[in-house]
Amino acid sequence: MxxxxxxxxxxxxxxxxxxxxxxxxxxxxxxxxxxxxxxxxxxxxxxxxxxxxxxxxxxxxxxxxxxxxxxxxxxxxxxxxxxxxxxxxxxxxxxxxxxxxxxxxxxxxxxxxxxxxxxxxxxxxxxxxxxxxxxxxxxxxxxxxxxxxxxxxxxxxxxxxxxxxxxxxxxxxxxxxxxxxxxREKYEASDRKILSQRQLEVLSLIAKGVSSKQIADNLNISVHTVNRHRQDILAALKVANTASAVEIALRMNII
Missing domain, CATH: 3.30.450.20 (PAS domain)
Known part of the structure; x- marks a missing residue:
């Protein structure tokens, strides 16, 4: 925390x-x-x-x-x-x-x-x-x-x-x-703008325990791109790790 x-x-x-x-x-x-x-x-x-x-x-x-x-x-x-x-x-x-x-x-x-x-x-x-x-x-x-x-x-x-x-x-x-x-609907609309659609897809898969390699295969992107999305997600949600990102996103109901 x-x-x-x-x-x-x-x-x-x-x-x-x-x-x-x-x-x-x-x-x-x-x-x-x-x-x-x-x-x-x-x-x-x-x-x-x-x-x-x-x-x-x-x-x-x-x-x-x-x-x-x-x-x-x-x-x-x-x-x-x-x-x-x-x-x-x-x-x-x-x-x-x-x-x-x-x-x-x-x-x-x-x-x-x-x-x-x-x-x-x-x-x-x-x-x-x-x-x-x-x-x-x-x-x-x-x-x-x-x-x-x-x-x-x-x-x-x-x-x-x-x-x-x-x-x-x-x-x-x-x-x-x-x-x-x-x-709530008004500021939850702002919540949904914090992450892009692709970042939400990546974070949803992370929440399910999917590895970066599997995420890359599922979304037809490179592992490097997956890792970049991970870092952008942490920056957007102002957290230090993906576990915290998942917790914050779940509490905000965006994944």
Whole structure:
């Protein structure tokens, strides 16, 4: 899972960031949102600076007492809250990976003026460091600061306790201005654009345990071409190996 997360992180930190003006002001505004959220809800808010690959973490009283976080910290080594992710259920992190991959690709196709109108939310389980007791949190992601070509400069992730009695809630994408939830069919249409038809054929055969030589014979292509498709599939799904690619593709219902 760590490798999958690293691949997804590179999708955000390796964007072209040209053409974004007033970046210092945008960062200050996003940090103010995060600090205000943590103070108002006693939860946690994280500003991910994708361009500079660093993050700002704000914690209210719940974040400080339950998650053992300082009131404010900055990590100059990563744009992502690894100290929080390390306390998360691994299977739910995979679901979050799928949701953010879907969210990024959904946002990518929107006009620039509409991109900041949407957010993605899911439920994550965290383990208290001292007691190993599970606590459910509502995790929400929004993006701020877009260039003319659609690159995003900042992410804002928030966490608040979510006292539910059931074990799972599917992630959703919704319009923060209207409250309307995006129908699954809409972003699943974006899912199907991530891989080409040939890549889907190759990945489907990989999922069935078919070797590269057999795939080449079945599709009447060379083994070299099969291997190239394998690498392109890993890059498109932001994973490190074909086993992870199959798992992500199955969860996204594209194979």
């Amino acid at each position: 760590i490798e999958q997360e690293n691949e997804l992180k590179s999708l955000l930190t390796e964007q072209p960031f040209e053409g974004i003006e007033n970046t210092d002001l945008l960062l200050a505004q996003t940090r103010a949102r995060a600090k205000g959220f943590a103070l108002a809800t006693e939860g946690i808010a994280v500003v991910s600076d994708f361009k500079n690959n660093e993050c700002h973490i704000y914690a209210g009283r719940f974040g400080q007492t339950t998650m053992n976080l300082p009131q404010y910290t900055i990590d100059h080594n990563t744009a992502f809250e690894n100290s929080i992710f390390s306390q998360t259920d691994e299977n739910e992190l995979i679901e979050r990976h799928v949701l953010e991959l879907r969210f990024f690709n959904f946002i990518k196709e929107l006009p620039v003026k509409e991109k900041a109108c949407f957010s993605a939310s899911c439920i994550l389980s965290f383990y208290k460091k001292e007691s190993n007791e599970r606590v459910k949190m509502l995790h929400t992601t929004r993006y701020f600061g877009y260039s003319s070509d659609g690159s995003v400069l900042f992410g804002l992730c928030t966490y608040i306790p979510y006292p539910v009695s059931y074990d799972r809630q599917d992630g959703i994408i919704f319009n923060v201005l209207t409250g309307e939830v995006v129908e």
